[in-house]
Amino acid sequence: MKTLIIFLFVVATTTFSQAQEVTRLGEVKVGFAPINTEIIKTPNGFTFVIDKVRSIEFTSNPIGFMYDNFDIENFIAALDNDRYSNYEVSLECSRGSMVAFFDTKGNLMSTHQNFKDVLLPLAQRREVYKNYKGWTMTKNKYRAKTKGKVITDETFKITLQKGDRKQRIKIAGNNQGISLASN
Incomplete structure (x- = not known):
């Protein structure tokens, strides 16, 4: 029994001393x-x-x-x-x-x-819904230009459909309102 306890003590000491080894990692880029x-x-x-x-x-x-x-x-x-x-x-x-x-x-x-089929901002969605009830937006295009991080020009071109009728509208992103695009 004495030898078993000494053997377990030596195994535990060896295990814990090996666990304290420092591992150096390489440089990460x-x-x-x-x-x-x-x-x-x-x-x-x-x-x-x-x-x-x-x-x-x-x-x-x-x-x-x-x-x-x-x-x-x-x-x-x-x-x-x-x-x-x-x-x-x-x-x-x-x-x-x-x-x-x-x-x-x-x-x-x-x-x-330049993006297509984007989610319109809330103000533009409300404006389209209010002015074109019953129409369905089938596609849209978003274009914007910035100087630094500030948007200087922003437009949404939207195609609406109601039955067989189609209509294209253009919305300025700076809330200048809706204008009809010429076909």
């Missing part, structure tokens, strides 16, 4: 695009293709999505040997795209956004 994207180099810049799962998040707030999921400083550092005068970065998904222009320091200069 954080890239400029933490989301799982496909990166394509084009003659004018780089294109990041966003998967379908993240496309709804991207279309609801493209600039916020870009800042949350794309690090322009690391991107510029990775291209340090090329020394571009400015950077054109395209983010694309199945519903549309945004092209962002950055200066050499990584400051956002402007963006161009």
Whole structure:
């Protein structure tokens, strides 16, 4: 019995002493695009293709999505040997795209956004519903331009249908009202 207790004590001591070993981990690099994207180099810049799962998040707030999921400083550092005068970065998904222009320091200069079949903001939805009762929105297109992060031009082009009749309307995003598009 005495030898069994000594044997168990030696096994326990050996096990606990081995558990205290320090493991050093290798260096981890954080890239400029933490989301799982496909990166394509084009003659004018780089294109990041966003998967379908993240496309709804991207279309609801493209600039916020870009800042949350794309690090322009690391991107510029990775291209340090090329020394571009400015950077054109395209983010694309199945519903549309945004092209962002950055200066050499990584400051956002402007963006161009084009999307289709997006959820209209609440004010525009209410305006369309109030003025076109009984009509169904069959498709829409959203276009916007920004200077930095501020939207300077925003429009929604909407196709409505009621029975066999179709009508196209255009809504300015800054609440200037609805105008009929000429066919």
